[in-house]
Amino acid sequence: MSVVHLQHAKVSLALHPLSEGDGRPLLLLHGLGERSPKALAGPVAGWPGPVHALDFTGHGESSPSGSGGYTAEVLMGDVDTALAHLGPCTLLGRGLGAYVAVLIAGARPTQVRGALLCDGIGLAGGGPVPGSPRVIFADSGGNASPDPFALAELSQDVRPPDYATAFIRQANELSGLDRPVSVCCVERPAWLEAVVKEPGVVEANVEEALRGYAALA
Amino acid sequence: MSHPIDLSPEEEAAGHFSGAEAPTRRRSVQSHGLRLVVSEWGDEAAPPLLLAHGGFDFSRTFDRFAPLLARGGFRVVSWDQRGHGDSDHAPLYSWDADVRDLLAVMDSIGAAPIPVIGHSKGGSILTHLIQACPHRVSHFVNIDGIPFQKTPPDVQDHERTKLLARELSGWLDHRAAAATKVRRPGSLDELARRRGRMNPRLSLDWLRYLVRAGARKDPGGWRWKIDPALRPGGFGPWRANWTLGRLASLPVPMLAILAREEEPMGWETTEADVAPFLPARSRAVSFETGHFIHIEKPAEVAALVLEHLS
Numbered sequence: 001m002s003v004v005h006l007q008h009a010k011v012s013l014a015l016h017p018l019s020e021g022d023g024r025p026l027l028l029l030h031g032l033g034e035r036s037p038k039a040l041a042g043p044v045a046g047w048p049g050p051v052h053a054l055d056f057t058g059h060g061e062s063s064p065s066g067s068g069g070y071t072a073e074v075l076m077g078d079v080d081t082a083l084a085h086l087g088p089c090t091l092l093g094r095g096l097g098a099y100v101a102v103l104i105a106g107a108r109p110t111q112v113r114g115a116l117l118c119d120g121i122g123l124a125g126g127g128p129v130p131g132s133p134r135v136i137f138a139d140s141g142g143n144a145s146p147d148p149f150a151l152a153e154l155s156q157d158v159r160p161p162d163y164a165t166a167f168i169r170q171a172n173e174l175s176g177l178d179r180p181v182s183v184c185c186v187e188r189p190a191w192l193e194a195v196v197k198e199p200g201v202v203e204a205n206v207e208e209a210l211r212g213y214a215a216l217a
Numbered sequence: 218m219s220h221p222i223d224l225s226p227e228e229e230a231a232g233h234f235s236g237a238e239a240p241t242r243r244r245s246v247q248s249h250g251l252r253l254v255v256s257e258w259g260d261e262a263a264p265p266l267l268l269a270h271g272g273f274d275f276s277r278t279f280d281r282f283a284p285l286l287a288r289g290g291f292r293v294v295s296w297d298q299r300g301h302g303d304s305d306h307a308p309l310y311s312w313d314a315d316v317r318d319l320l321a322v323m324d325s326i327g328a329a330p331i332p333v334i335g336h337s338k339g340g341s342i343l344t345h346l347i348q349a350c351p352h353r354v355s356h357f358v359n360i361d362g363i364p365f366q367k368t369p370p371d372v373q374d375h376e377r378t379k380l381l382a383r384e385l386s387g388w389l390d391h392r393a394a395a396a397t398k399v400r401r402p403g404s405l406d407e408l409a410r411r412r413g414r415m416n417p418r419l420s421l422d423w424l425r426y427l428v429r430a431g432a433r434k435d436p437g438g439w440r441w442k443i444d445p446a447l448r449p450g451g452f453g454p455w456r457a458n459w460t461l462g463r464l465a466s467l468p469v470p471m472l473a474i475l476a477r478e479e480e481p482m483g484w485e486t487t488e489a490d491v492a493p494f495l496p497a498r499s500r501a502v503s504f505e506t507g508h509f510i511h512i513e514k515p516a517e518v519a520a521l522v523l524e525h526l527s
Binding site for chain 1: 248250251299309313314316317348382385386392395396453454455459463
């Protein structure tokens with residue numbers, strides 16, 4: 001199965017098909033500085049439908065910005081581009097990918113059929129409130145993967161708890177799911193502490209959560 | 218100015234506006250591979266100051282205001298922000314990227330502290346720059362660029378918190394279309410009138426002048442040069458009170474120039490809103506104008522600015 005390249009504004013995104021199957025796709029979202037896995041491993045291997053993995057802008061085989069400008073909201077647009085190609089998916093996000101999964105679960109509530117939030121790099125971002133203002137520099141991005149600007153900017157974006165919970169409320173209101181988000185991680189930055197207290201968010205292990213979402217109509 | 222298509226006499230005439238002067242010099246600066254176009258007015262040997270435009274504007278929107286500062290004895294330097302005016306369209310846009318670009322332009326002027334003047338979003342990114350690099354700035358003038366209760370309409374992904382399903386899906390739908398989107402063509406007058414919807418207090422002659430500077434003509438008609446991937450408004454985690462609360466920390470004197478008339482692009486921040494947060498040796502002044510105070514009252518605003526810098 002070969003990589004599919006999708007265009008998101010000026011960026012070419014790499015979507016990796018990892019396995020075939022019947023039913024709704026599972027879409028894997030990697031952590032900060034990571035890239036999509038080459039093969040299925042662990043509990044996701046039991047997913048009945050096809051499994052895909054998306055390289056975020058500036059990661060893996062997706063093209064970099066070179067001149068920065070990375071935000072979690074732009075990565076949410078990356079996932080939206082994949083959803084437009086695949087149709088409704090269940091999402092499994094690691095670290096930064098878990099935060100992005102929360103954003104897209106709220107922004108495209110009918111396209112995201114459950115999101116699993118897992119430990120991974122970049123879960124905390126830049127914390128709940130801004131620190132002292134700074135200009136973010138990185139070694140010239142060029143075509144390096146991961147783009148040094150992605151690492152610098154996406155490790156410092158502010159993530160207020162009530163911003164994250166606003167997306168959860170959108171998911172609760174509009175997805176039609178009882179439990180649109182499953183928290184499967186140990187690390188609990190402030191935004192996730194708030195998210196886990198919201199209705200519609202459950203704490204579960206990955207296997208349970210995958211079974212629950214696989215059983216959804 | 219060269220155009221691939223011949224201009225009618227009326228279109229030629231639109232390129233003239235009383236008191237407006239095209240930049241004395243144009244050059245470019247590289248910001249991490251992105252080419253930013255810099256406009257300068259006045260004597261190159263005069264003391265420099267920096268002008269930052271607002272969202273969806275470009276440096277030549279200062280063609281009326283900047284010459285007045287140049288005549289006051291300054292080398293006036295401005296730049297087209299990424300995606301705006303004649304600068305490169307970027308793969309990505311963000312607040313942090315704009316601040317980094319701004320510093321690249323400042324580096325091209327020199328390392329000594331200089332006065333900075335920003336309108337709207339330009340005032341807001343300068344506020345960030347001064348806090349991050351206080352050693353680079355001597356004086357600050359902020360023209361309707363202080364966020365208060367109303368979320369500014371011309372910033373992307375930064376100041377807004379309002380989350381509505383429609384806003385989120387509208388933003389994503391716009392991004393989904395951005396790969397193939399081109400600016401809608403029209404006659405010079407159509408573009409001027411379209412811009413007039415967001416700038417209702419500005420004269421049609423001025424808006425026509427802006428079309429000549431900020432749009433180009435191709436066989437399909439006139440199109441704004443701004444990257445069609447850019448979209449007014451947006452949403453994001455930033456809170457207006459984070460910016461406002463830190464104004465008091467600024468180590469340079471600030472002149473805040475505010476507008477008393479509401480209009481679509483206005484930030485609606487009043488003198489009373491700003492008063493508790495003014496840094497030392499600073500003041501706020503308001504005009505009976507809309508958001509584009511320096512365009513409605515160029516001579517008055519320039520006089521205030523020159524007094525602040527003296």
